[in-house]
Amino acid sequence: MKKVLLVFGTRPEAIKMCPLVKRFQNYPDDFETMVCVTGQHRQMLDQVLSVFDVKPDYDLNIMQQGQDLYDVTSRVLVGMRDVIQQTSPDVVLVHGDTTTSFAAALAAFYQHVAVGHVEAGLRTYNTYSPWPEELNRQLTGRITTYHFSPTPLSEQNLRSEHVQGEIIVTGNTVIDALHMVVDRLHTDNQLTAQVANNLLQAGYDLNRLSDGRRMVLITGHRRENFGEGFINMLSAIKDLSEQFLGVDFVYPMHLNPNVRRPISELFGIDTAIDSSVQAIGNLFFINPLEYLEFVMMMERSTLVLTDSGGIQEEAPGLGKPVLVMRDTTERPEAVESGTVKLVGTNRELIVRETSRLLTDAAYYDQMHRAVNPYGDGHACERIVQMLLGA
Ligand code: UD1
Numbered sequence: 001m002k003k004v005l006l007v008f009g010t011r012p013e014a015i016k017m018c019p020l021v022k023r024f025q026n027y028p029d030d031f032e033t034m035v036c037v038t039g040q041h042r043q044m045l046d047q048v049l050s051v052f053d054v055k056p057d058y059d060l061n062i063m064q065q066g067q068d069l070y071d072v073t074s075r076v077l078v079g080m081r082d083v084i085q086q087t088s089p090d091v092v093l094v095h096g097d098t099t100t101s102f103a104a105a106l107a108a109f110y111q112h113v114a115v116g117h118v119e120a121g122l123r124t125y126n127t128y129s130p131w132p133e134e135l136n137r138q139l140t141g142r143i144t145t146y147h148f149s150p151t152p153l154s155e156q157n158l159r160s161e162h163v164q165g166e167i168i169v170t171g172n173t174v175i176d177a178l179h180m181v182v183d184r185l186h187t188d189n190q191l192t193a194q195v196a197n198n199l200l201q202a203g204y205d206l207n208r209l210s211d212g213r214r215m216v217l218i219t220g221h222r223r224e225n226f227g228e229g230f231i232n233m234l235s236a237i238k239d240l241s242e243q244f245l246g247v248d249f250v251y252p253m254h255l256n257p258n259v260r261r262p263i264s265e266l267f268g269i270d271t272a273i274d275s276s277v278q279a280i281g282n283l284f285f286i287n288p289l290e291y292l293e294f295v296m297m298m299e300r301s302t303l304v305l306t307d308s309g310g311i312q313e314e315a316p317g318l319g320k321p322v323l324v325m326r327d328t329t330e331r332p333e334a335v336e337s338g339t340v341k342l343v344g345t346n347r348e349l350i351v352r353e354t355s356r357l358l359t360d361a362a363y364y365d366q367m368h369r370a371v372n373p374y375g376d377g378h379a380c381e382r383i384v385q386m387l388l389g390a
Pocket residue numbers: 010011012040041042043044045063064065066067068069072097098099100132133221223255256257
C-alpha cells in the first residue's frame with residue numbers, strides 16, 4: 001500500500017487535482033490517499049472542493065488578505081513540514097506552477113520524500129512572464145521524481161533540460177475535470193436549470209442570449225499584468241462594450257484586491273467582495289463563479305478574453321476562440337492549432353482582434369473549431385497507473 005499525499009491550494013490547482021483525488025480513491029487496496037490543502041486561496045478553493053465533493057485531511061488555512069509571495073512561500077513551507085512529518089507519505093503530488101506547488105515540493109524534498117509533478121514541463125523560458133509561475137515550475141521540475149507532462153511538447157522541454165526522474169505524457173487533468181462537468185451538465189436537466197438559476201443569482205441572466213445577443217466572457221488576474229497592463233485591458237473592455245451594444249461583456253472578478261481596485265477606480269463601481277453585482281449597461285462585473293457555472297458560461301459565450309492558464313486549455317475543447325491578454329504563453333499547442341491567439345495587454349490590439357472576431361464570420365469560423373491538444377479525459381488514470389507500477 002502506497003501513501004500518496006496530494007497538495008494544492010488555489011482554484012485552478014483544485015480543479016485539476018480533484019479528479020485525481022477521486023481516481024486514487026478508486027484504488028483503496030493500493031493507495032492510502034491523503035489530501036492537504038494549503039488554503040492559499042480560501043473562498044475560491046472551497047468553491048471547487050464542494051463541486052467535486054473532496055474533503056481535505058489537512059488544511060493549512062494560510063490565506064491572508066493581500067498576501068505577498070514571501071507570506072505564501074514561508075507559510076506553506078513551514079506548514080508542510082509538519083504535515084509531511086505526521087503522514088510520512090511515499091510520494092507528495094503537487095500541481096503546476098503556483099507558490100503552493102513549489103513550496104510544497106521543497107518541503108517534501110527536505111524530508112527526502114519523492115515528488116510527483118502534475119502538469120510538468122510547461123515553459124516560456126522567461127522567468128518574469130508569467131511571474132512567478134515560470135520559476136515555480138522550473139524549480140519544481142528540479143525537485144521532481146515523477147513528471148506527468150500534459151503534452152509531448154512539455155515532455156520535450158523536460159528532456160532537453162535533462163531533468164532527473166521519469167517523464168510520462170498523460171494529457172492534462174483539466175480535460176478530465178471538464179469532461180466530468182460537461183457530462184453532468186449535458187445529461188441532467190435539473191442540474192442545468194439549477195446552474196442557470198445560480199448564474200442569475202450571481203448577476204447574469206442567460207435568457208438575455210435567446211434573442212441573438214452574444215456574450216464575451218472575460219477573466220484577468222496575472223501578477224505581471226498589474227498596473228499599466230491591467231488598465232489597458234480594462235480600457236479595451238470599456239471600448240468594446242461601448243462599440244458593441246448587442247454583445248454582453250461578463251467579467252467574473254478574481255478576489256485579489258489588485259484585480260478589483262483598478263476595476264473600481266476605472267468604472268466607478270463598488271467591487272468590495274460583499275458588494276452586489278455591478279452592471280453598467282452591457283458590461284457585468286460579477287463574483288467568481290463556481291466551476292459548473294463557469295463552464296456553462298464558457299459554453300454559451302462567443303469568445304473568451306483572458307490571461308488565465310487553465311482557460312486556454314478548456315475553451316478550445318469547447319470550440320471557443322480565446323484571445324490571451326499576455327505576451328507569452330506556456331501553452332502554444334492551441335495557438336498552433338489556431339483557436340488561441342496572443343494579444344498582449346495592448347489596448348488597441350485587444351479591441352481590434354475582438355472586433356474582428358465579432359464582425360468577421362469567416363475569421364470567427366477559422367478559430368471556432370473544437371480542438372483539444374490537452375488530453376482525452378484519461379490523464380488521471382495514467383498518473384495512477386504510473387504510480388501503481390513505480
Ligand atoms: C494565484 C497563483 C497564480 C494562479 C492564481 C489562480 C501564485 C504566486 N499565484 O494567484 O499562479 O494563476 O492563483 O487564480 O501562486 N483572495 C481571496 N480569496 C480567494 C483567493 C484570493 O480573498 O479565495 C485574495 C486575497 O486577498 C489574497 C489575494 O487574493 O491575498 C491573492 O491571492 P494569491 O493566491 O496570493 O494570488 P493570485 O493572484 O490568486
